[in-house]
Amino acid sequence: MESSRRKFLKIAGLSVLGLGAKPVIESFAQGIEPTYSTDKKALKGKKWAMVIDVDKCKDDCEDCIAACHRGHNVPKIDNVKHEIKWIWHEEFKNAFPAQEYDNLAERLEHKPFMVLCNHCTNPPCVRVCPTKATFKREDGIVLMDFHRCIGCRFCMAACPYGSRSFNWFDPRKYLEVTSPDFPTRSKGVVEKCNFCAERLAIGKIPLCVEACKEEALVFGDLEDPNSPVKKILKERYAIRRKPSLGTGPNIFYVI
């Protein structure tokens, strides 16, 4: 079953979802390493990260969210308890609770901050996943194998950022259009931002970054001194979400 499933995924062109990657940082699993071919144009990194220039990000714009959710077949469910989100907006006090203070700059206080999976250096979700359905890839992306997810939601309890959503219902019923470029999910699995691993594999940058007309979102490799993210972080002060937890978030907010 294992091998046939992987074969199917390979045929379907989805092996980039990371089945071949070394699974979990905390294990010495000696699983079978499937072979798969990679696109020559594929973007390769050692530690993918994102910098968000908060001042450039317009309050009333949701282009990045729309592009991401459309491209990844994220269902639109209005009930807050059951909604699915990969990127969403959060106020400063919720996004950066320990960094809030009285007399916070007005432009920040009620600004909708764009938040997503932090692709942590020490991801707590990976630590608790009992089936290795979620794992950290060598390029830093915290990925999910939806087929392995048993819907226990331990990752959701462990993630301090609320970056994960659970499909309480069949998400396909909540899709107006279905993108052929990304698989839809079934009921009973968790999902979250995948840093557009499927696009990096064919040489494209993440959808949210591409969609941002203001160029507020910058994507790149932290290990590459010439990468755009590295260049910005060399000069600008940035904050991260809940840094004291030791998760090592790789989404940086230039404020």
Add this chain to the structure above:
Amino acid sequence: MSAEDKNVENEEMIVRCTSALDCGGRCPLRLHVKDGVIVKIEGDDFADPEKQLRACLRGRAYRHWIYHPDRLKYPMKRVGERGEGKVERISWDEAMDTIVKQLHRIKETYGNSAIFFSGGGHLGALHTIGPLARALSMFGGYTTSYGNISSEGPVYAVMTSYGDVMVGHSRDDLANTKLIIMWGWDPVRMISGTDCVHSLMKAKENGTRIISIDPRLTHSGATYADEWIPIIPGTDTAMMVSMAYVMIKENLQDQAFLDKYTVGFDKFKDYVLGIEDGVEKTPAWASEICGVPVETITRLAREYATTDPACLMDCQGPARSAMGEQYNRCAIALTTMTGNIGKPGGSACGGLMGIPYGHMFRSAGIPGMRNPAEAGGPSIRGTLDLNLRLVRRIHVNKVFDAFLEGKKAGYPADIKMAWFAGGNIMTQRGNINKGDRAMKSLEFIVSQDLFLTPTARYADIVLPVMSFAEKNDLTRPWPSGPYLTYANKAIEPIGECKSDWEIGNLLAEKLGYEDFDNNTEDEWLRIFVEKNPEYAQYIKDYDTFKHDGIYRMEMEEPYIAFKKQIEDPENNPFNTPSGKIEIFSERVAELNNPDCPPIPKYISTWEDRNDPLMEKYPLQLLSPHPRVRAHSTLQNVDWLEEVEPHAVWINPVDAEPRGIRDGDEVFVFNDRGKLAIKAWVTRRIIPGVVSIYEGAWYDPDEEGIDRGGCVNVLTNDAYSPGGAAALKTALVQITTT
């Protein structure tokens, strides 16, 4: 055959089933069956997702267990040495005739008490070892063990304090509390009821603060806890006693609750304050023992005493130790002091977590009969004197010793033959190398199981047993419902497998007992549902129950242990001599055993950090439940092995000076045994402690080194004064060569 018929035949059926393994959940499963083969297993599909009983990774992997290539398909007889595992196929007739011949020989030569019988494995109503026990009783009886390897510490504690084992809240009540202290409790791993982890998730979503106290950052700690308080194994009671000290000194205890509902708090207070023995049980005193900083103990005591309601969850793991019952008794003292008993969001502690809705203790079964070999023993009903229980029976953790030493060492019998109807004793008891000698000392052994387990490898005759998917049965959640399940048969038996019930009937037939059992499977199951009070109360139509595979009890509100006793104590006394919660127990005082005091106390013991043996074996050993097996069941299932390879947890502080790197093969040993295993170097366990999950199969090489990593080659076959198997009181050393 017409084309339409063919279609029907090829159609995928969904069979509603559950497992019957000895695990913490009982999960509704949908077995997809096509052409007589299970092709897929899915979990619960109940419409209300909030009430779904979702299976864990084990349940999802059963297909690779049911269809495992190593499944026993035919009766086998031993052709090699005991323990070698060399067997040869024989017929059922030959197998049963051999057994009957040996039964007669043993009985005539040594008497019935020389026959040892025990079991475990299939937790159902019908296909159990009950009929086999009945047939053996009709044959004149047998000797068996006393107690449960898992839970005797908690049982002793709750019987002392409350006189009742139903001390749990329904798990949905976890969402009603403000503080959860998981003291040694790791439900993510051992489940504690199928609905438990979902309820913890809801608590977390509600903003409930969750604290984990454990020598390891457990999977539950990593998943739910806001704070991990690491503690030295075996010292939980010291920390609890000092929390009581802080509460008393700062007058934080609920004195009105104590006055109204308990007896003996003053005596406990005298001990805590040092009036009894001159030692004040301050946080500083405890900190020296348990390794938790004084400030943390003080802060937690205040937080627990002043948060209302607060839920202290002790459990069974830390109680599987040399003074195990003290931990549960002291947890009960703390929840009593904080007035959290009988109230939503609180807890009664005591580690058992059972609720009287669908509890497995209240299941149905074929009526048993008195075992003649136990006749003439003392009355043991309600006694707290363990010695009385061991007049006719062997303590569950002393079976090997009894095989070897017999009556001359005070055991009730000289055992010559053993019949293990499931229950993989050669991994699941302390001191397995003694077990190797013990099993080799017997004249005849029968084992019935799904696999050639380490126990079966010693047997002269091995009988192949069906999995839960191959028969119809009523199953029960482990400690908690509220629901009842019907496990439907999905496939025909593999090979010539029979169920434990069928084997019992076959034995009766071979022994010539006519009219032993004239009911069919379906007749029995219908009788159970009609006659068992709990089934009869809820199940109005057997066929609907069978079709649905589950009956979910509608609860108006969460079940709260002892709610009646707290709301109306006049009319609902506790089932203790005083009618109150007994922090001090007169019955225990009468035993006059300093290691089993009438009030809960911290008592230093053998193989703890004060033992001079620390010089030779400086590491404390833990043996928690695995996440990828149900005890020793599900061993060798590839999907499960892949997600969590067997390894010993060791802190870098202990690993580095020994030259141990992550993934290295290491040897863990003490005077009782030596095993080979891979090392997982992790800060998730405190220095000075190592941990190996229980249940891995014993597999000794020529030198006697266990290559299977069975932790019980290192543990002791000892028990606490209250009867807890002291499997977590052990010192070891680790080396790379």
